[in-house]
Amino acid sequence: MKVSAVVKSQLNQHEVVVATNADQKKISIAPKASGFGSSVNGAELLLLSLATCYCNDIYREAAKRNITVQSVVVEVTGAFGAEGEPGSDFQYKPVIVSDASPEQLAALIDFTDGIAEIHQTLRKGLNVTLVK
Numbered sequence: 001m002k003v004s005a006v007v008k009s010q011l012n013q014h015e016v017v018v019a020t021n022a023d024q025k026k027i028s029i030a031p032k033a034s035g036f037g038s039s040v041n042g043a044e045l046l047l048l049s050l051a052t053c054y055c056n057d058i059y060r061e062a063a064k065r066n067i068t069v070q071s072v073v074v075e076v077t078g079a080f081g082a083e084g085e086p087g088s089d090f091q092y093k094p095v096i097v098s099d100a101s102p103e104q105l106a107a108l109i110d111f112t113d114g115i116a117e118i119h120q121t122l123r124k125g126l127n128v129t130l131v132k
Contacts, residue, residue, distance in 0.1 A: 011035045043087060047076040050092060053118035058096060061112050067104060070097040090122070 001021060008015040014031040016038075017024055030039045051074040062069045076092040098105055113119065 007038070009037055014038050043078065043080050046087070047078055047090075049118050050074075050090070050116075050122075051076045054092060054094060054112065054116050057112045057116045058094065058108065061115070062098070062100075062108055065104070065108065067098055067100045067108060070099075072096050 003018075003020050005016070005018045008017075009031065012031055012035045014029055014037070016027040016029050018027060019025070031037065032039050054074050055072045058072050059069055073095040074092055075095075076090070078087045078090040080087045094109060096105060096109065098108075100108065
């Protein structure tokens with residue numbers, strides 16, 4: 001599976017396109033008030049990525065277990081310091097409404113934590129390479 005994200009930015013225009021294989025989607029993000037760049041910062045998008053991954057994976061893994069999930073809320077927080085410093089203290093809390101027993105739901109939550117791809121990628125660490 002090949003995943004990509006492209007940002008095109010110029011005065012008062014900010015275009016975001018993400019894709020998985022050939023499935024492209026545009027995401028609407030307004031430019032900054034200054035007209036240049038994104039009104040949403042990268043840290044917010046990183047935390048959104050964690051929340052989205054876990055949410056989608058809960059539905060996927062619940063379906064495999066024949067567990068009905070009515071709703072999922074995932075709140076992700078983290079701290080960022082001065083410019084150039086990496087983030088820290090990343091935490092997330094899922095709230096899941098389901099007809100599953102408390103034991104089934106706890107097992108689903110824990111299992112999904114162990115296989116959520118974005119979470120696993122960050123926990124493992126990764127290289128980010130500048131291509132010129």
